Amino acid sequence: METFSFATSSALNKLAVHVRIDRLDGHHKAIPYSVLLSRPDLRHRASITNPHSELYVTAQIWADSKPLTVPVQTSYKSFKNARIWNEWLSLPVTYSNLPLSAQLAITIWDLSPAEAGESNLHAVPFGGTTIPLFDSDNTLQKGRQRCKVHRHKAADGLSSSMTPWVNPPARKSKKDVAGPDTLNEQVAEMGRLEELLKKQEMGDIPQDPWLDQMLFRKMMKLRNEALKAESVSKRHYSPTKELQRDSEKGELEPVNENFYLDIELPRFDHPIVFADVEYPPPPMSQAQVAPGSDVRLRPPPEVSFGPGIDVNGNGYGDSDVGRLIQIYDPEVGQLENPAEAKHRRLVRSMQTGAEREMKPNPAVRDHLNRIMSYGPLHEINLHEKDMIWKFRYYLLRDKRALTKFVKSVNWKDPSEARSAASILPKWAEIDVDDALELLGPQIESQVARAYAVERLKKADDDELLLYLLQLVQALKFEIRTSETGDSDVASDSSLKNFLVTRASNSLTLGNYFHWYLMVEIDDRSEEQAPHHEMFARVEFEFLEALEGTSEGAARKKTFLRQAELLMILAKASKDTRYAREDRPRKITRLKKFLADPKNELIHIDPPLPLPLDPAVEVTGIIPDKASVLKSSLVPLLLTFRTTTNTEYPIMFKTGDDLRQDQLVIQIITLMDRLLRKENLDLKLSPYRILATSTSAGAVQFLPSMSLAAAVAKYKGSLLAYLRANNPDEAAPLGVRKEAMDTYIKSCAGYCVITYLLGVGDRHLDNLLISPSGHFFHVDFGYILGRDPKPFAPQMKLCKEMIEGMGGSPHPNYSAFKSYCFTAYSTLRKSSSLLLNLFALMKEANIPDIAMEKERAVQKVEERLLLGMGEEEALGQFERLIEESKDSWMPMVIDRVHGFVQHWRA
Structure with missing residues (x-):
């Protein structure tokens, strides 16, 4: 079998449904003067007074006989020789939200001020058509479509539509004026040509502008002849009868006039097959069974249908014996047994003096020691959580137990949370690795996270710099602690306040903190979009905090000068990379760029702390020692002069995200x-690596x-x-x-x-x-x-x-x-x-x-x-x-x- 590629409609979750209204083809029938005398309101109808009058089109999505969207209307257009709109309409629904029964109801409206009625639209339906968006193979329709217009009817959009886009094949009549053979031949030839035109538009047939232009003129002539022949072939045509007003509905009966509306649906590289949204199954219980317990999962009971029950909808008698009745129980989705949860709340809420003196027996003590040896990824079951809570006062001296205790507390229970918060300050001082665990994605308690920050405050700047990259990422988990999901929770974040304070008081910490934030702000990917505003606000608060320090203004100016330097180097890197020259000429171009006084790279005054290493102050770049390395991204090798009369070579490149390399070097350090x-x-x-954006960065050259x-x-x-x-x-x-x-x-x-x-x-x-x-x-x-x-x-x-x-x-x-x-x-x-x-x-x-x-x-x-x-x-x-x-x-x-x-x- 040949390879068949397709996409699902659920994948188009951001693309709105579009349709292009192209043109209206057809011929008006002359209205007898006797009809105009009996119906004076028809004299004001635009399509009767002028065969090329202004019409407008509305499109609306229907599904299961109900409107799915509001109608969308074409803009005003004045016609001269033909009614051609050539306008794309965007409907307020995406392809992923379309049901399989979705239909596009298109109505052409005729201006008629005398028949406004209760709608005040001053328009009556010129005709309507309804086309399904998915064909019989559940594939999205695409390309040009020719839709039959039902005169004087608005498109209904019903499941059994009275305004279908194609009519069923009509029976042949011996009294056809144009002759059945002639008419059928013309219609068949027109259909064949339209199919060939579709293939050419899809690229299956090569294009020839000279021949195609002649063919299109011939096709338009055949189309007009076919429309005229089809109109003449209608039997028992009576304009007077067809324009009579229905006394009950107040509407006009349909007229046997042949009009077709050409529309175009978007084309895709692959067929789009309907795929419904797959919702996850009802959640099952996630309660963990204590090890060693004799709890076993029993199979569901086998329930059979009784005699005379219609099982498969085909009648009584032949039933499928042994089928199970499926009933959704909302309690199944609970994370824990309600009775056990209530029992645990009652037990933990009881405050007795005996708990402070309670000590475990040897078997329980061994079990507790085994729990304390668990790694940060190990899940603690309910039985172990209850054991930790019971002997919490005994564990106060064990610093390893704090993270396990925090995970065993139900922080959503106010009384339990208050009791746990009062114990935290009494615990043995934890190590930095445990403090980092409390700032991870699993811990939602603000009290526990604030306790971890208090431990980090005791670390010096050199130690804090080792974890700064991770602490900036931990700000994302501070947002998650908000029950409402509002990112404003970061304004009260103890971690954010701590980082801003320490970074504003340290040149080295502030330098890296600033550039870590700038890279996150520069990341415009979809995954990082929820955090973009938060990082921008933290950067703003950091720059505000700098103003409160003695050197704040100078450091803000330093950040600005660093950004200017990096922009100039990025420009040099891109110009060198995209230059269609060999490597020696690229090196010559680079040296000339660096030596140009306009770029202010030879002499940097006053000296500037290097973003890669703020402890090093540079006074300029040595152009003669610049080079271009052999690599696909053409990185630049630049040598800076420092204030200590030494040289500091770096490699600067664009087009690559260095954050992964930056993480590895940080872990190695x-x-x-x-x-x-x-x-x-x-x-x-x-060696040092600093990502200055999502596509640029500097590397220390050894x-x-x-x-x-x-x-x-x-x-x-x-x-x-x-x-x-x-x-x-x-x-x-x-x-x-x-x-x-x-x-x-x-x-x-x-x-x-x-x-x-x-x-x-x-x-x-x-x-x-x-x-x-x-x-x-x-x-x-x-x-x-x-x-x-x-x-x-x-x-x-x-x-x-x-x-x-x-x-x-x-x-x-x-x-x-x-x-x-x-x-x-x-x-x-x-x-x-x-x-x-x-x-x-x-x-x-x-x-x-x-x-x-x-x-x-x-x-x-x-x-x-x-x-x-x-x-x-x-x-x-x-x-x-x-x-x-x-x-x-x-x-x-x-x-x-x-x-x-x-x-x-």
């Missing part, structure tokens, strides 16, 4: 700090060389590269000890981190090494397990990396594995912090998180192996290292990638 706290310095190189280039330059040996840059004949392998240690440690650190983050698309071109031996990764376009190449390994450990250590038999490889085990074990201990950071990024518009929001955090959790013990997890991780070392697929991927890059060059 955090992991580096966690490892250093355990006295493990793995010589990581978390002098380095890709492994592909290093291996090619030193004849396939990474060890030769290290030996050439760090020679020491007395040291093992001829490499200076400090450089080899740096290389081994950085390889171990990045192997563990990129595995935990699921970084994909790893090849020798995005693995870099510096002359000092620092190994690091770049280009994080694929994370969380995504990889464009099939059968890619979970960890990038290629033979070139191992060869640089001296090979797998060398003691350096054993040291490498030892560093990997220590780093993996250390980061597993901080699993809650890492998972909470990813949970806060759930609503961020980051591609690999947005693809599977609910699974993003779970993917990181799965790689941490939290369900295993320490020894078992390290054994599994060692097997992963050996599998990655012995895998042949990375070599294939690297060779294929190298071949593709060579072919592109």
Whole structure:
């Protein structure tokens, strides 16, 4: 079978129904003078006085004999030789809301001031037609349609319409004036030509302007002849009888005049098939059964219909025995058992002095310890929530228990919420990772979120900067806490007030806070539309708070100058990228642009804090050191002069959203700090990345060389590269000890981190090494397990990396594995912090998180192996290292990638 593509009508949820009113074809019959004497009101009817009088058209959607929309009317148009409107009408309903029975009722109105009646419209129906929007195959009609107009009738839109757009085939008559054979031949020929015209409009038949023009004139002539022949063929025509007024209805009887209205419906690339809205089934109970309980789900009772009951609507007798009666019970959708909920409220509302001294027995204590070890993603069932509430005073000394306690409280119960709020200040001080969990999407209590903010206030600026990206995203969850859904709740947000206050008092925090907000404001995607106004208001309040500080005016001016600098660099980047020149000419163009005094880039006075790193103040750009890198997006390599007489190279590019790379570098920076706290310095190189908009950003440039280039330059040996840059004949392998240690440690650190983050698309071109031996990764376009190449390994450990250590038999490889085990074990201990950071990024518009929001955090959790013990997890991780070392697929991927890059060059 040939491939058949189609779309569903439910997918067109933003497109209104449109119809183009094209032209009216037909011939008026002369009204005898005797009729005009008996009916003097007809003398004022516009269509009788002038065959090309002004008419207007109304269109309305009907369904199931009821109007679905209000009528839409064409604009005024004056006709000369033919009634041609050529006007598109937009009806106030989308295609996704159309039922299958939808019909388009089109009425042509004739001006008649003498017959206004009670409507005061001063118009009477010239004729009407009703066309269904879906055909017999449930496919949306499209293209040009020729509709039969029923004279003196308004389109009714009923299910059994009296004004159908096509008439059933009429019986042949021997008394036809034009002759039945002649008439049928003309009508058939006209129909054949119209079908060919439709095919040409749909692109099935090629166009020839010269022949088509002659054909159209011939078609119009045939159409007029067919209309005249069809009119003459009507039997027993009596104008006097047909224009008589019905004494009861006060309407005119239909006249045997043949009029056709040409309309056009929108065309789509694929057929549009009707698809009804699928509503979710009635919700089932989500009450969780306590572990170990003997509660079992019983099957529904089997109910059969009794004798003589009509089962299938075809009569009595042959019934379908065994069918079940389906009844919707609204109580089934409740999240919990009402009786159990009331019992829990009664128990928790009882305040007795004995609760403060209550202690668990050994079995309950073990169960509580097991609950405290749950990760942030683990769901707590009702039985465990009741246990935590019962022994809440006993758990006051355990800081791990606070997040579990907050999740076990029914914050919608006022008395329970008051009791819980009074306990929170007495709890043992929680860690930062628990505070971040309380700011996540699952916590709706303002009291609990405010408590988390109080904990964050004790963090210094350096620590707060590690979580600032996630805290800005957490503002979205502050809005959700509003029961009305009003975004004004952010004005009373403790998190927002805290961030604004701290950012206004710190240059570094304020710089990054400002640019994080600006990127969110710049994001105009549909997913982020509900948050756009909120972020704009937070930015406004931040700039207002700056005015209250001593350096506020200067810092606001700094933000403005930074924005101007980035706009100039963005213009240079786009001009360079779109210039149809080779790379040397692009570099020359860039240098000329930077050296132009009008752009004010050679000298920046006063010095400007760099948005990428506000601790660095730049005084200008060195044009002679500018370059254009080899990449599809043509990034610019720019070198800034600083106030300390040093150089600061950056890479600036447009056309790419750097927010995902920015997140990965932020996580690597955090992991580096966690490892250093355990006295493990793995010589990581978390260079700086700042997304300045959704399509531009800056990256700190570290002098380095890709492994592909290093291996090619030193004849396939990474060890030769290290030996050439760090020679020491007395040291093992001829490499200076400090450089080899740096290389081994950085390889171990990045192997563990990129595995935990699921970084994909790893090849020798995005693995870099510096002359000092620092190994690091770049280009994080694929994370969380995504990889464009099939059968890619979970960890990038290629033979070139191992060869640089001296090979797998060398003691350096054993040291490498030892560093990997220590780093993996250390980061597993901080699993809650890492998972909470990813949970806060759930609503961020980051591609690999947005693809599977609910699974993003779970993917990181799965790689941490939290369900295993320490020894078992390290054994599994060692097997992963050996599998990655012995895998042949990375070599294939690297060779294929190298071949593709060579072919592109």
